[in-house]
Amino acid sequence: MSAENGMSRRTMLAKLAMLLNGIIGVFLAVPIVRYLLSPVTREKKLGYESWLSLGGLEQFPAGQTRLATYKNPVTNVWDGETGDIACWVRNVDDHTFQVFAINCAHLGCPVRWFPQSNLFMCPCHGGAYYQDGSRASGPPERGLFQYHYKIENGKLLIKAGEMPTPGHAANSKRGESTCA
């Protein structure tokens, strides 16, 4: 069994076995990790957001805040209704708009608009926002998330595609801190 240079056939085989399995392990690990990280790499490479239409401007009368819905740009057929996203559109003066995410800036619950008191209220932990999206009261640390918008051919377009969260407001602007 013993070899001249101090390495037996058995130890050599053991080392070879470990080496081969190590190589195979790496070969397997790389694709597995890349597969698992694909939601992250996809965002870095292509991004999830794109310009999409909320419909004609006539749906959003001046001085009012209306609910609008759009189909998320990245969807699969099995997403069902979850691909439909809502947002609040505020027509300030027919030239200036504000498009707020439906998600509360606290923990993402759907905020509701109360035109009588000009407030957005959240049903989860009681966050409230003024009509311009700035924080009024409650646990949110900031104003409502806003989408970038532009007007083309009489249509209101927003840049959307990713759920806004407190740590990742993406391209959405910060709600201005001025009072309503």
Added chain:
Amino acid sequence: MRLIQKLGEWFDLRLQLGAPIRETLEHRVPPESASWFYVFGSAALVCFMLQIVTGILLALIYVPSAGEAWNSLQTLNHGIALGWFIRALHGWGSNFMVAIVLIHMVQVFLLGAYKFPRELTWVVGVLLLLVTLGMAFTGQVLRFDQDAYWGLGIGASISSRVPVIGPWAVNLLLGGPIIAGATLSRFFALHVFVIPGLLIAFVGVHLLMVLKLGINEWPMPGRIVRRATYLQEYHEQIRKEGIPFVPGAIWKDIVFSSFVLIAIAACALYFGPFGPGGQPDPTIIQTSPQPDFFFLWLYALLSFLPPSSETPILLIGPVIALIVLLGLPFVAGEGEKSWKRRPIAVLSVLIIAVGLGTLTHLGLHTPWSPMMNAWSSLPIPQEYLQGRTSLQRKGAVVFQAKQCHNCHSLDDQGGKRGPALDTVALRLTEDQLIRQVIQGGGNMPAYGKNLSPAETTALVAFLETLHPANQRPARDASQAITLGANEVSPR
């Protein structure tokens, strides 16, 4: 009979499991461990087995697709014979399992069973608690309704606050940019493959150590655990007084487990399955999402943390809690086992139980949320309107129309977000009322731009009437002096 015996012998010659099984069943346990205090571990295991069986049954019908999951749950509830009952068993089994795991943990803690040499058993037990809660949360997601959808939103919002990797964590959690099909698929994989795999592995290690190290003896005040002598003392005691697990101790376990199963079945029969609630359509925003019972305390906590400290507490709190739980047997691995000589241990359990209980109670009532439809569904009580001037009544209309009622209650009706206003005129003078309405503050939005001066005047006139008949409203004494009047007439 002889045929059965022969068959048994045929298999045992090949499997050779008879002897180890007999040895396991007859292993000697301390006589006092045949106690009703020692039945929770086995009951948790029985709950887990019920969850496996009912879970597999549900998987025969359930469709883990965001577009179809909700419909398949409706089919389970209404279209399959006794499908509702299997769902109810699985749902109630989950609640019982979390509850029994928690009770088991408290019992082990109070009886000092985590001390030397059972530290690792405790550590694996903590991991079992985590994976059990993981099963509860992922299971709630598979019941793919509005609560599940917005609950995922809360999960994503919390994970997004992790420094640096937050945005990636959200994408990984959701499997994409939004809550959608990929999200449900990965929660299905977690709930059905990954976490149960961990659970089975941890349960195996946990049980193995219970067998190898022996069941904890009943703690006697004054009997101190020392690393140098404990093992010898324990084995000596077992040798002298130990009784075989079967039939010495097992019957209480089996009786209690049967009661638990009967209780689960009774709850399932009486209360039925959980949901599903509304369809997971994010464009339906008339919803008040709420988590399942065992996460209500967290839901309540999230509304009470001050905004500035919320993120650090949310991210650091769980880490500290985990370090304390995992570190416990290494810090307090020796010493007294009896809870009668461990007042801090008893006090900690009480404080945690009262704290979690209070938060859960608050979570059931959500006093921090505006009552979204109070302004349109709850009228102002008649006695608050009788004999009032027209200006004051106009103020009552403003009170309703501007949704003050959503946050403020009158006669215990309405929102509990802000203070009740039944006697507000005793607390605030007219000037203070005007200031509070216009500028807000103290967690109240400012209504300055939403109310005309006439509306503000009317509203404050109404609020000024809110005081008991025999008590004068608050007044500013200095006002009378500065205005030169001799006496301010009571309002």
